Amino acid sequence: MSNQSIPLIFEQSCPGRYASMQAPAVDENHCDIPQEFLRTTKATMAETSEMQVVRHYTQLSQRNFSIDTHFYPLGSCTMKYNPRGVQRISQLPGFVARHPLAPMIHSQGFLSCIYELQEILKEAVGMKGISLAPLAGAQGEFVGVSMIRSYHEARGDHERVEILVPDAAHGTNPASAIMCGYKVREIPTNAEGDVDFEALENALGPQTAGIMLTNPSTLGVFERQIKQIAEKVHEAGGLLYYDGANLNAILGRVRPGDMGFDVMHMNLHKTFATPHGGGGPGSGPVAVGERLVPYLPIPMVAKEGNQYRFLTEEDCPDTIGPVTTFVGNAGILLRAYLYARLLGREGMRRVSEFATLNANYLMVKLQEAGFELAFKNRRATHEFIITLQKQAKEKHVTAMDIAKRLLDYGCHAPTTYFPLLVPECFLIEPTETESKEDIEEFIDALIAIRQEIEENPELVTTAPHTLPVTRMDEVRAAKELDVCWSE
Amino acid sequence: MPYIPHTERDIQEMLDAIGVASTEDLFDEIPANLMIDGLPGVPEGVNEMLLFQEMRKCAREDIGGLCFIGAGAYEHHIPAAVWDVATRGEFLTAYTPYQAEASQGTLQLIYEFQTMMASLMGLDVSNASLYDGSTALAEAILMAVRSQKKSKSKRILVPKTLHPTYRKVVETIVSYQGIILESVDFDKEKGILDPAILEQYAGEDITAMVLPQPNFFGNLEQVDALTDAAHKLNALVIGVVNPTAMALLKEPGSWGAEGADLACGEGQPLGIPLASGGPYFGFLCCKKSFVRQMPGRIIGRTEDTQGRQGFVLTLQAREQHIRRAKATSNICTNQGLAVTAATIYMSLLGQEGLRRVALASHQNLQQLLKLLAEVEGVSVKFSGPHFHETVITLPRSSTDVIQLMAEKGIQGGYDLSQAYPELGHSLLLCVTETKSTEDLVNYVECLRSIL
Numbered sequence: 001m002s003n004q005s006i007p008l009i010f011e012q013s014c015p016g017r018y019a020s021m022q023a024p025a026v027d028e029n030h031c032d033i034p035q036e037f038l039r040t041t042k043a044t045m046a047e048t049s050e051m052q053v054v055r056h057y058t059q060l061s062q063r064n065f066s067i068d069t070h071f072y073p074l075g076s077c078t079m080k081y082n083p084r085g086v087q088r089i090s091q092l093p094g095f096v097a098r099h100p101l102a103p104m105i106h107s108q109g110f111l112s113c114i115y116e117l118q119e120i121l122k123e124a125v126g127m128k129g130i131s132l133a134p135l136a137g138a139q140g141e142f143v144g145v146s147m148i149r150s151y152h153e154a155r156g157d158h159e160r161v162e163i164l165v166p167d168a169a170h171g172t173n174p175a176s177a178i179m180c181g182y183k184v185r186e187i188p189t190n191a192e193g194d195v196d197f198e199a200l201e202n203a204l205g206p207q208t209a210g211i212m213l214t215n216p217s218t219l220g221v222f223e224r225q226i227k228q229i230a231e232k233v234h235e236a237g238g239l240l241y242y243d244g245a246n247l248n249a250i251l252g253r254v255r256p257g258d259m260g261f262d263v264m265h266m267n268l269h270k271t272f273a274t275p276h277g278g279g280g281p282g283s284g285p286v287a288v289g290e291r292l293v294p295y296l297p298i299p300m301v302a303k304e305g306n307q308y309r310f311l312t313e314e315d316c317p318d319t320i321g322p323v324t325t326f327v328g329n330a331g332i333l334l335r336a337y338l339y340a341r342l343l344g345r346e347g348m349r350r351v352s353e354f355a356t357l358n359a360n361y362l363m364v365k366l367q368e369a370g371f372e373l374a375f376k377n378r379r380a381t382h383e384f385i386i387t388l389q390k391q392a393k394e395k396h397v398t399a400m401d402i403a404k405r406l407l408d409y410g411c412h413a414p415t416t417y418f419p420l421l422v423p424e425c426f427l428i429e430p431t432e433t434e435s436k437e438d439i440e441e442f443i444d445a446l447i448a449i450r451q452e453i454e455e456n457p458e459l460v461t462t463a464p465h466t467l468p469v470t471r472m473d474e475v476r477a478a479k480e481l482d483v484c485w486s487e
Numbered sequence: 488m489p490y491i492p493h494t495e496r497d498i499q500e501m502l503d504a505i506g507v508a509s510t511e512d513l514f515d516e517i518p519a520n521l522m523i524d525g526l527p528g529v530p531e532g533v534n535e536m537l538l539f540q541e542m543r544k545c546a547r548e549d550i551g552g553l554c555f556i557g558a559g560a561y562e563h564h565i566p567a568a569v570w571d572v573a574t575r576g577e578f579l580t581a582y583t584p585y586q587a588e589a590s591q592g593t594l595q596l597i598y599e600f601q602t603m604m605a606s607l608m609g610l611d612v613s614n615a616s617l618y619d620g621s622t623a624l625a626e627a628i629l630m631a632v633r634s635q636k637k638s639k640s641k642r643i644l645v646p647k648t649l650h651p652t653y654r655k656v657v658e659t660i661v662s663y664q665g666i667i668l669e670s671v672d673f674d675k676e677k678g679i680l681d682p683a684i685l686e687q688y689a690g691e692d693i694t695a696m697v698l699p700q701p702n703f704f705g706n707l708e709q710v711d712a713l714t715d716a717a718h719k720l721n722a723l724v725i726g727v728v729n730p731t732a733m734a735l736l737k738e739p740g741s742w743g744a745e746g747a748d749l750a751c752g753e754g755q756p757l758g759i760p761l762a763s764g765g766p767y768f769g770f771l772c773c774k775k776s777f778v779r780q781m782p783g784r785i786i787g788r789t790e791d792t793q794g795r796q797g798f799v800l801t802l803q804a805r806e807q808h809i810r811r812a813k814a815t816s817n818i819c820t821n822q823g824l825a826v827t828a829a830t831i832y833m834s835l836l837g838q839e840g841l842r843r844v845a846l847a848s849h850q851n852l853q854q855l856l857k858l859l860a861e862v863e864g865v866s867v868k869f870s871g872p873h874f875h876e877t878v879i880t881l882p883r884s885s886t887d888v889i890q891l892m893a894e895k896g897i898q899g900g901y902d903l904s905q906a907y908p909e910l911g912h913s914l915l916l917c918v919t920e921t922k923s924t925e926d927l928v929n930y931v932e933c934l935r936s937i938l
Contacts, residue, residue, distance in 0.1 A: 042838065043606040047533070047834075062577060064581045074582060095763070099562070137621070254522060280616075323659055324561055324618070324765070325764070342489060435497070435646065471791060
């Protein structure tokens with residue numbers, strides 16, 4: 001990669017130039033919109049040729065790490081291979097050109113895919129109802145907690161004002177609960193990575209609306225007391241929310257519905273391999289047990305005879321309402337459906353099998369090499385945590401430094417400093433699509449970096465050295481805020 | 488095994504290293520009574536070739552002919568270069584740019600996006616995008632409530648000329664936060680808000696007003712007078728706009744004496760295919776003073792240790808992964824890929840190209856309306872200026888007419904009988920630059936033959 005800055009597209013602009021191939025013909029003498037409604041200012045947009053634009057953005061793309069180019073063991077993000085076949089099929093003209101409000105006779109193909117996806121996902125998670133509308137995992141959480149609130153309110157149970165969240169949870173969990181008007185109470189985790197059961201029992205009461213849990217948790221371990229937790233929460237009159245971020249670890253083996261959860265979201269961009277796109281779009285369908293079916297967000301797809309149609313407010317009078325302008329991130333749903341079809345029932349079980357095999361192999365090998373595990377008596381699920389506090393204490397080299405140095409070795413860094421409970425941590429998730437050799441290369445890189453810390457720590461604390469830029473001044477970015485270019 | 492590279496030998500070596508006999512043993516911490524044997528309800532897997540064959544047939548069912556539906560999603564020509572470049576693996580399969588040094592491509596691109604979007608809206612700041620237009624509005628309203636120090640009421644004026652689904656989505660999302668959404672009716676003759684209607688709120692505490700341009704009917708609201716009237720009430724103004732239209736029409740930052748305070752909307756018209764409703768992206772821009780209340784990702788320009796220009800996620804202290812329960816929003820992604828496409832689209836067209844798309848769309852609608860004037864019983868509902876969409880009234884049920892036109896291969900418009908029964912037999916008609924004169928004539932002939 002070149003280490004020269006690439007000028008902004010605006011800095012390559014030349015007045016009067018534009019990609020005329022792409023601009024339709026207009027009659028300049030024929031605009032009947034009164035002057036008072038018209039724009040009179042110039043916007044900051046580039047004036048460039050088509051080739052300039054293609055070259056610029058191609059060059060920018062080359063400054064990214066991605067699954068297609070690098071090992072990407074970002075914990076809790078499930079950066080697995082995104083099949084190209086799925087991408088291609090999702091681009092068939094009939095799918096791409098369909099207007100979201102097209103008449104039903106021009107919609108049966110798309111609707112049949114969505115209906116079948118609903119059925120497949122319900123089976124995969126052991127739930128009774130599903131809505132594919134939520135546009136991301138975080139929106140799925142909001143929807144799920146909203147349904148919990150609607151459920152309690154419909155029963156006249158207005159005293160339930162609190163949602164319990166383990167301290168290891170994703171930050172979105174408490175933020176979503178707050179958006180639904182709830183108070184959040186944190187539950188501590190014990191030394192083995194399970195929920196502190198006694199603390200949970202003490203926290204439960206008539207004020208409990210529900211609990212939000214990730215299982216396997218963000219600590220990379222399976223919550224072994226899940227059945228007992230479900231019993232206790234239900235006894236107290238609360239409902240259980242399952243954060244599906246880690247569904248990849250258990251697909252086809254254990255189902256949230258069977259564990260006792262009442263509502264959940266799944267992240268299709270993780271478990272169902274839809275592309276992460278540089279930070280989205282995601283998709284966060286919500287599935288529910290019997291009690292919450294009436295509150296699911298619209299629209300959903302129903303099959304009547306051989307015909308498919310959308311369910312609307314008239315069909316679902318107790319729905320919490322829509323959460324998206326149309327039907328959700330339709331193209332992502334379609335990709336997830338195609339991926340599910342390619343894998344089939346056996347392939348889904350293989351996902352969890354090999355994600356877990358890879359993680360445990362990587363964990364054991366790192367432990368053998370002398371790295372410190374956060375939970376050394378536990379099996380890894382699809383991910384696990386190592387702590388680099390020894391390196392931080394003795395050599396003043398932080399987890400972030402090591403993360404940056406990994407980039408020089410051609411590996412994307414694992415998730416750093418999350419969960420917040422473990423100091424100087426890496427959350428490492430190799431996923432099932434990486435080979436044994438890829439995993440071993442990553443191990444070798446970490447061992448080599450540890451050697452560098454002994455011999456020349458500055459090499460690590462000043463990394464990366466081989467990328468187009470060195471470390472960024474983030475303090476300056478926040479203080480001297482520059483979020484838009486101007487001449 | 489599909490997408491799994493392990494050979495038998497790999498598996499055995501890995502199991503030996505771990506010290507277990509089989510992969511099943513790796514799940515031994517899960518209570519046995521929770522384990523299932525399989526997923527009988529999931530179909531068996533197929534290979535890529537077979538799925539391609541099946542899906543080609545399936546997708547073909549949805550090729551519906553000429554589309555004259557708008558109502559929040561618009562068919563525009565998308566230059567081939569847009570998605571060719573956007574779906575390069577380096578953009579397609581990267582994640583949120585947490586490691587700035589390994590994500591300069593996506594980060595610089597979003598910085599360019601923020602620049603174009605903010606200036607298209609005539610405002611100071613844009614975020615990196617939100618989910619879609621309706622959720623962007625919900626976030627804009629929440630942001631206005633947080634920003635408005637002068638107001639305690641959390642009362643938001645929401646006109647009935649706003650997209651009906653936007654109104655419902657906003658209600659779903661903000662209803663548990665004590666926000667009061669007050670509906671404002673429109674002038675039934677003109678299909679726009681009468682600025683005088685705001686006089687009834689004189690002396691009251693109003694937090695913000697939502698102002699669509701063009702409005703759901705495609706009509707142009709009197710944004711200058713409305714913005715000034717809302718500001719007189721000390722209410723913030725949230726513009727909800729079509730971004731393509733903003734290359735032609737007055738941008739929110741120039742509305743009235745002081746300009747709108749926030750602007751948001753659906754980014755789909757900027758190079759994103761219709762694709763059954765998503766993934767699209769929502770955009771949200773604001774005046775500088777509100778930036779710390781902005782939800783979602785924001786990219787900032789800074790320098791590396793060698794003084795070179797570089798880009799990072801900034802103001803992260805607002806966000807859920809740091810602030811948890813105290814965050815400005817639970818949002819933790821943007822619509823990265825759609826934004827990538829939109830950025831390339833805007834760069835390709837430039838302001839001039841975009842203005843031409845807007846003007847050509849408007850002129851095509853005008854041409855169709857001229858042709859429709861010859862059809863007996865069909866009339867344009869509202870007389871004022873519009874953009875590329877307008878309401879026409881029919882002599883018989885719009886639901887039936889749309890159904891019959893669809894059978895003849897024309898998607899004739901959006902049926903208004905559900906959302907606006909007071910408008911009678913009406914449909915919302917949209918024409919963009921993609922329609923030729925022949926297409927317009929076909930529309931007219933089809934409609935005439937049915938009536």
